[in-house]
Amino acid sequence: MPLQKTPQNPKKKRIPKCPICEKPLPYDLNDPNPPPYFPFCSERCRLVDLHKWLAEEYYLSSPMRAPDNRPAKPSSE
Ligand SMILES: [Zn+2]
Incomplete structure (x- = not known):
């Protein structure tokens, strides 16, 4: 078992x-x-960070997507 040198000084x-x-x-x-x-x-x-939070919230607050509402197009621009 190799010795791990972790010079962590708590001070x-x-x-x-x-x-x-x-x-x-x-x-x-x-x-x-x-x-x-x-x-x-x-x-x-x-x-x-802000966008991360907003994206997460948006994702969590939309539990169901209506499949017939908007046809999901493949992202080919
Ligand atoms: Zn930074």
């Missing part, structure tokens, strides 16, 4: 990362004036 300050792209955040969490895209690294990631 070490955790670097806050963007939950979307996992880049280190370009600002301090203790910043009294966090950017509008907090807690993401950028406005782009904030929107990505």
Whole structure:
């Protein structure tokens, strides 16, 4: 069984990362004036997360699709 070296220091300050792209955040969490895209690294990631939620909600709130309502066309544009 190989020894796994995991130098995790519990006292070490955790670097806050963007939950979307996992880049280190370009600002301090203790910043009294966090950017509008907090807690993401950028406005782009904030929107990505927002769209993710909206898409999920839309999907969950439409349990049944009427098959005869609109014929589903294959996405060939
Ligand atoms: Zn990001």
